[in-house]
Amino acid sequence: MRTPVIAGNWKMNMTVDQAIELVKGIHYGYKNPGQVDVVVAPPSTSIHPVAQYLKDSHISVAAQNMHWEESGAFTGEISAPFIKDAGADYVIIGHSERRQYFKETDKTVNKKMHSAIKHDLIPIMCVGETLGEREDGRLQDVIQRQVMDGLDGIESFAATDIIIAYEPVWAIGTGKTATSEQAEEVHSFIRSLLHKIHDTKKANGIRILYGGSMNSKNAAELLALPNIDGGLIGGASLVASDFIDIIRS
Numbered sequence: 730m731r732t733p734v735i736a737g738n739w740k741m742n743m744t745v746d747q748a749i750e751l752v753k754g755i756h757y758g759y760k761n762p763g764q765v766d767v768v769v770a771p772p773s774t775s776i777h778p779v780a781q782y783l784k785d786s787h788i789s790v791a792a793q794n795m796h797w798e799e800s801g802a803f804t805g806e807i808s809a810p811f812i813k814d815a816g817a818d819y820v821i822i823g824h825s826e827r828r829q830y831f832k833e834t835d836k837t838v839n840k841k842m843h844s845a846i847k848h849d850l851i852p853i854m855c856v857g858e859t860l861g862e863r864e865d866g867r868l869q870d871v872i873q874r875q876v877m878d879g880l881d882g883i884e885s886f887a888a889t890d891i892i893i894a895y896e897p898v899w900a901i902g903t904g905k906t907a908t909s910e911q912a913e914e915v916h917s918f919i920r921s922l923l924h925k926i927h928d929t930k931k932a933n934g935i936r937i938l939y940g941g942s943m944n945s946k947n948a949a950e951l952l953a954l955p956n957i958d959g960g961l962i963g964g965a966s967l968v969a970s971d972f973i974d975i976i977r978s
């Protein structure tokens with residue numbers, strides 16, 4: 730049985746004060762630990778204050794990105810040890826916005842995955858096709874490449890130590906959600922890829938989240954699907970009551 734994960738990716742939103750306000754709302758509104766792993770990913774300026782606020786709660790904190798090196802001359806970057814030090818336990822890696830606007834590749838995603846695991850952060854590795862790739866019939870090729878290359882050489886971990894998020898690029902911030910059939914098709918394909926590279930127990934234990942215009946109205950249907958183990962939520966995670974509704978779903 731996989732414990733579902735509901736993670737809010739706040740992207741480049743929320744000042745420190747706004748971040749604390751939002752997390753207060755989520756914390757007060759959701760007090761039922763155990764059934765769901767709840768994660769919030771504030772911008773890096775708010776990781777520490779949010780983590781401090783949530784210290785004794787059942788809500789965890791994620792960074793939205795990281796560098797694969799531990800320290801050094803990489804202006805503007807933060808690394809896994811810094812993220813841990815700031816109080817986060819998760820990190821989003823390879824989000825399509827990073828791939829699209831900051832030229833991240835499967836190779837850099839893979840380096841980040843290795844570093845995250847080495848430093849005890851749970852990576853949420855994002856994969857997903859563009860509309861053009863889907864329409865050209867390249868959906869499976871793209872997903873397979875992103876999953877296999879992203880996970881290359883990653884072996885010694887427990888199933889709960891990594892998370893994959895399927896986020897079709899055409900569904901992000903567009904209000905256009907994948908249908909249940911589309912989402913389940915890709916999630917079960919990802920599961921089949923995991924079976925190729927890991928033993929049954931591990932392949933069955935890794936959580937695969939859906940992301941892309943998930944909201945309080947469509948969450949229950951998506952989350953009921955056999956291979957959808959939670960959600961990575963953008964826009965709807967910025968409103969405490971909406972995020973709580975999704976957690977309850």
Ligand code: 13P
Nearest residue numbers: 738901902941942963964
């Ligand atoms: P939206 O929920 O705003 O579509 O964003 C999804 C996403 O990119 C989460 O990482």
